[in-house]
Amino acid sequence: MKVRKHYLSKADSQAYFTAYLIDDYKEYQQGVKRPVVLICPGGGFMKLSEREGEPVALTFLQKGYHAIVLHYSIATAQDVRSDIFFRALREVGITVRTLYEKEEQWHVDTSSIILVGFSAGAHLAAFYSNCWSDSEMAKTLDTVSARLKIRAVVLGYPLCDLRILSRFLTDDDSMNIEVKAFLERSIEVICKDKSPGILTLEKLSPVCQVNENTRPAFIWHTAEDEMISVENALEYALQLSRHQIPYELHVFERGVHGLALANEFTAGRPEEINSSCQEWTALMFQWLNEK
Incomplete structure (x- = not known):
């Protein structure tokens, strides 16, 4: 296996991806192009969860996938109002474009690029799966939409509807103070506004952006998630259903x-050890194998 660190911009040392590439061995599958997973860890756009990066990559490597962990831009105390979300969205696109550019060199099957996200990273992944075909995205990244296409998206306990999160922050007096403060700042980072209006919340919510080009999705959540309500997963699945986009949804009863x-x-x-929820990876691989 080769491990490579690839910076997305010469001018920005923060955004980069780590590529875990399976060697082109002579004894088996020589010259075969492999599927690749692009992983977006969560962290509220203020940090990146290490637990949702390399360990997940290793799980995919065991199944014959190349794995990419994207360290996308996050906010600092100084730039909380800068365009963090759309910067991170462009970084997803740049990484996908790079996989197409490295198709031959890295033996990448570009017809099988799987985008995986967790929590805020799932918000980013879901949004990208809706907008990859936009002409403006291709123009911004100096490419064509066909070279930004992914096969499917995998969303773990996703933030898909900022309207739901905003409502919970307003109505739920029992929410832990630290959790509430974290989520309020996450909304501020995504929306560049402490109190965004409904139009802004809708513009930045994946549930409101589903269209005929949206990619198929595997979604999993827990019913007792104390931070991101399971309604996010349910509403996203409902929108996929309405647009006849293939999906699979799993809601586990227990789990933080x-x-x-x-x-x-x-x-x-x-x-954070939950034997029932451990099954999500097996269910996901079965779904991917059937696509």
Whole structure:
């Protein structure tokens, strides 16, 4: 396996991806192009979860995928109002474009680019799966839409509807103070506004951007997620259904937010080990194999 760190811009040392590339071995599958997964960790656009990066990449490597972990732009105390979300969205597009450019060199099957996101990273992934075909996106990235296309998206406990999150922050008096403050700042970073209006919330919510070019989705969430309501996953699945976009949705009864692989490998605390939710990877690979 080769591990490569690739900066997305010479002028920006923050945004880069780490590529885990399976060697082109002589003894088996020589010259075969492999599917690739592009992983967007969560973190509210203020940090990037390490648990949702490399450990997930290793899971895909075991199944014969190349794996890319994207370290997209996040906000700092100084640039909370800068255009973080759309900067990160462009970085997803740049990474996809790079995979097309490296198709022969890295033995990448560009017809099987899978975009995986968790929490805020899933918000980013879902949004990209809706807008990859926009002519403005291709123009901004100096390419054509065909070289920005992904096969499918995998969304773990996704933030898909900012309207739901805004409502919960307003109505739920029982929410943990630290959690509430974190989510309020996340909305501010995404929207560049502490109190965004409904039009802004809709513009930046993946549920409102589903269209005929939206990519198929595998979605998983837990019913008792204390940070991002399961309504986000349900509403996104409903919009996919209305637009006749293929999807598979799994809602596990128990489980805290941010489970990652839900096993000992990615657990930072005991409640992040959840044997039921560990099944999401097996279910996902079965779904991908049937696509």
